[in-house]
Structures are given as structure tokens and as C-alpha cells.
Amino acid sequence: MTTETRILGRADWDRWYASLELAFGGVTEPPEERSLYESLTEHERSIGVWDGDQCVGTAGAFSFRLTVPGGASVPAAGVTMVSVAATHRRRGLLTSMMRRQLDDIRSWDEPLALLTASEPAIYGRYGYGAATQQLSLRIDTSQVRLSVPDGRGGDGDADGTDEVSLRLATPHEPAVLEACEAVYAAHVAGRPGMLARQPGWERLPVVDGKQEKDGMSPLQCVLAERRGEVVGFTRYRVKPEWEEAGPKGTVHVSDLYGLDPRAYAALWRHLAGIDLTSAVVVRNLPVDAPVQHLVSDIRRCEPRLRDSLYVRLVEVGAALQARTYRTPVDVVLEVEDSFCPWNEGRWRLCGDPKGASCERTADQPDLRLSVNELGTAYLGGVSLTALAGAGRVRELRPGALAEASTAFGSDVAPWLPHGF
Structure with missing residues (x-):
């Protein structure tokens, strides 16, 4: 197979979007809705995979700002319009697009990536966690x-x-x-x-x-x-x-x-x-x-x-210090992230309701978890204690789980009001 991945050109939008519609069942959207999404598409943040003159893969990323606990509005990439043609499945196209996209998002200095999943089982492989219901x-x-x-x-x-x-x-x-x-x-x-x-x-x-x-x-x-x-x-x-x-x-x-x-x-x-x-x-x-x-x-x-917004920490340190914490917390997190290895390792998170810092450290870890669990707990809608009960967070220092779980919580339930 010889394919080429390239940034979406304006002249290619119709074929690119038609490929997306076909992958989602082949029903053409009403002209008004199609026209709206054409105007909203950020071409320089969208990619297509081409096999000759046929578009066989699509992915985009809207420029959003997401409210996080504490009220800050944080730059975030709204991952959208992801598809692979039925004729080109199981050839690594989705993984290659996710790799390219997360590298791009990191280069844009956006610490978070967001998506709504058509099939929830897919995106855990790339570090996304279900953060809202x-x-x-x-x-x-x-x-x-x-x-x-x-x-x-x-x-x-x-x-x-x-x-x-x-x-x-x-x-x-x-x-x-x-x-x-x-x-x-x-x-x-x-x-x-x-x-x-x-x-x-x-x-x-x-x-x-x-x-x-x-x-x-x-x-x-x-x-x-x-x-x-x-x-x-x-x-x-x-x-x-x-x-x-x-x-x-x-x-x-x-x-x-x-x-x-x-x-x-x-x-x-x-x-x-x-x-x-x-x-x-x-x-x-x-x-x-x-x-x-x-x-x-x-x-x-x-x-x-039902599940709604999925969150992926693209830059663990920047993302964790962008929000505040309900109660004082000082905890060392040992993070696993094989898909974005720059996040791997130990991070000391110090925070309270006024602000936070999150820096690399060589200190002994208090909690061990993957970037998926961090994404799930990030907005305060799912507790680290619940994730630990499922075996997805491991407490290494007694008391650290309760401290961090309480601090990560939110008095207001996180919510995504509409899809993208």
C-alpha cells in the first residue's frame, strides 16, 4: 500500500468530507449542516490520507478553549471528523493519524486533546479517558x-x-x-x-x-x-x-x-x-x-x-497545573504513557484552590496510573478512588489516594453541552 498523509487543502474538502460521510454509513448530510461544517473546518489543523486520488482517512482538530476546575479556560484541540475507509481498515492508518495529530497538538502548545467517541473502545489505545457523562x-x-x-x-x-x-x-x-x-x-x-x-x-x-x-x-x-x-x-x-x-x-x-x-x-x-x-x-x-x-x-x-467527553493530557505537567484543586494536595504521580512517551515518569503535583504546579521529580511515587486515568479524572467528574477500585490506580503511599481523589474533585459536575 502506498498512501500519503497531508494537510487538508481547501480544494480537497468536498472529497475529504464525502469520505467521512461514507465511513459513517454513506448518508449525505443536509446542505445547511454540510455548509456549516465546511465553514468551521480548520484546514491547517486537518489531515487526510490519500491513496492516489482517493481519500481513505480523515482527521481534524478544532481550536477550542475548555473550562477546567477553578474556572480557567485552557487551549484544547477538539479532535473531530476521524474516519478510515472500509477498504483500508487494519492497515495502521488510524494509529498513524493519531500519532501525527498528537505530535501536532503538542507543537501548537495545547496541553489537552478532546473528543466524543463513536466507538469508545477505540480511543483508550491513544490515551483518552472518559471524563464526563x-x-x-x-x-x-x-x-x-x-x-x-x-x-x-x-x-x-x-x-x-x-x-x-x-x-x-x-x-x-x-x-x-x-x-x-x-x-x-x-x-x-x-x-x-x-x-x-x-x-x-x-x-x-x-x-x-x-x-x-x-x-x-x-x-x-x-x-x-x-x-x-x-x-x-x-x-x-x-x-x-x-x-x-x-x-x-x-x-x-x-x-x-x-x-x-x-x-x-x-x-x-x-x-x-x-x-x-x-x-x-x-x-x-x-x-x-x-x-x-x-x-x-x-x-x-x-x-x-452515557459517556460523553473524552480527555487526553497531551502535556501532563502543563495540563495538571492549568487547573486548581478543591483541597490542598502534594503528591508524586508515576505516569505511564507509551503513546506519548514524553509524559512518562514521575511528576510532583502541588495544588490548592488558588493554583498549582506540576514538575518532574526523582522522588518516590505516591500513586501509579496511566495517562488514561488522568484524563478520566481531570475534570473532576470521576474520582481517583473509583478508578483505584477498578484496579486502574495504585496507591503506593498510604493516604495518598484519599488526598488526591478529594483534591481532583469538582463541586459542579463536568459537562459537554454539544458535540463537535
Whole structure:
């Protein structure tokens, strides 16, 4: 086999993307979505493997900034559009692309690589660990009631000026997009795992291709406002359905954000009260989503969890000192990383809620783990203690595991709000 790996040229994008679509089943994306991803593709950060004039492998990396525990926004490569043609499997193409990509990311001084995995078993070989989960709910609104907190007291005003009003808006209207993006941006620093969106990414949630609807309505948007200011929004589609006894439509929620508990709850109550529907379905919420404490019966909401964001520490020292730690920690980590051997060895991590340092050391190790476990625990959603229980972290100094596990934790569950 003679293949060539090269940076993606603009003239090659159509063939490159068509190869990606074929590898993911051969269904062509709607023109609006395809056009969006063409505009978002960073060609100089994307590679293709070519066999003659045929593209047989693809991989890209978006320029992101990821919120980490402590609120810092850290440069991170969003690995995306990875595929190998069915005719060229088991020839080492994926491994060669992962090798090239991680070397590139290191040269860009980005300490983290991120991805969402179509097949989770694949990426552990390259040092990625599942760092976040997403919660899905199917709320039976014929049986479940949602409460709204009293606005009086605290920041609320007894004269009613704290009241939230809801307004139907056009999702694609520039002013509406701008207002929604401002609400999203206000959440980013407060939750690990969220991405600071670059210009153009605000269009991703409002793509409304025909294949995406599956009998649903066009995308709808409702703004929550207080004293003329937008304090929350939700976007959703309605799928009308009927049975002998009457309507049983479903509300499919794309996203929902509120700047305060009252706005957040008002939006959920709106979704639960839409005429001719009996269920609200949402596929991606943080595992600590407050809506779980607004419903009258969580069992009738059918909560389910699945893996979401995978994290890879490209530079262990830089990544670990980029975040803060919930409690003081002074621990020597012995790290295994055969795919990126520059990370191998012992690192002394010293940190607290104000900052951290992570440097090479010859001191005796306190914990032994691989870079996969560091990626899994990095955002604070999975404890080192749990990983040790699975035999994936080894305690070498008594007490070191509890110290490090507590320090790595996060009071707010990490969450990736959308794919890439």
C-alpha cells in the first residue's frame, strides 16, 4: 500500500468530507449542516490520507478553549471528523493519524486533546479517558408536575418585578442568536467541560436540516425575560402523535439555559405544559441538572447516563497545573504513557484552590496510573478512588489516594453541552 498523509487543502474538502460521510454509513448530510461544517473546518489543523486520488482517512482538530476546575479556560484541540475507509481498515492508518495529530497538538502548545467517541473502545489505545457523562430524561408530563421556586426574598422583589416572562422567538434571527449566545457564555466559566465557542459555532444549535426532523416541527425557541433582559432560553422541536384516546405528542429539547433558578424552572414548566403533548425528551444534561429536583416523580423521568467527553493530557505537567484543586494536595504521580512517551515518569503535583504546579521529580511515587486515568479524572467528574477500585490506580503511599481523589474533585459536575 502506498498512501500519503497531508494537510487538508481547501480544494480537497468536498472529497475529504464525502469520505467521512461514507465511513459513517454513506448518508449525505443536509446542505445547511454540510455548509456549516465546511465553514468551521480548520484546514491547517486537518489531515487526510490519500491513496492516489482517493481519500481513505480523515482527521481534524478544532481550536477550542475548555473550562477546567477553578474556572480557567485552557487551549484544547477538539479532535473531530476521524474516519478510515472500509477498504483500508487494519492497515495502521488510524494509529498513524493519531500519532501525527498528537505530535501536532503538542507543537501548537495545547496541553489537552478532546473528543466524543463513536466507538469508545477505540480511543483508550491513544490515551483518552472518559471524563464526563450526560444525563437523558424522558419526562411523562401526564403524571409529573414541575415546581417553580418562589421569586420573593433573596434577589426577588415582593412587588413582582422578579417575575419571568416567556416569549416565542425566531431561532435564526441574529438578535435572538446573540441573546442566546450571551446566556450560554455566562455559563461557560462556571462548569468544567464547557467550551468557549468561537464565532460561527453559535449556528450549530440552530441547524434545521430535513433529515434531522424525523416528523418533528421546525426548531422553536422561547426566551425567558426579566425587566426586558434575556435571562434564559430553550430550543426544541415538537413531534405530534395521536392515538385512539387522543394526542400524545413529544417535545424534543435541544438545549435549555437559565441565569437563575426561577428562569430555569419557568422554561421547564413551559416545556411540560405544551398543548397536545405528554412527554418531554432531553438527551444531554449535566448529571447534576437541577431539573431533577423540580419534578414530582424522578422515576417517571426515566433517567439514563452515557459517556460523553473524552480527555487526553497531551502535556501532563502543563495540563495538571492549568487547573486548581478543591483541597490542598502534594503528591508524586508515576505516569505511564507509551503513546506519548514524553509524559512518562514521575511528576510532583502541588495544588490548592488558588493554583498549582506540576514538575518532574526523582522522588518516590505516591500513586501509579496511566495517562488514561488522568484524563478520566481531570475534570473532576470521576474520582481517583473509583478508578483505584477498578484496579486502574495504585496507591503506593498510604493516604495518598484519599488526598488526591478529594483534591481532583469538582463541586459542579463536568459537562459537554454539544458535540463537535
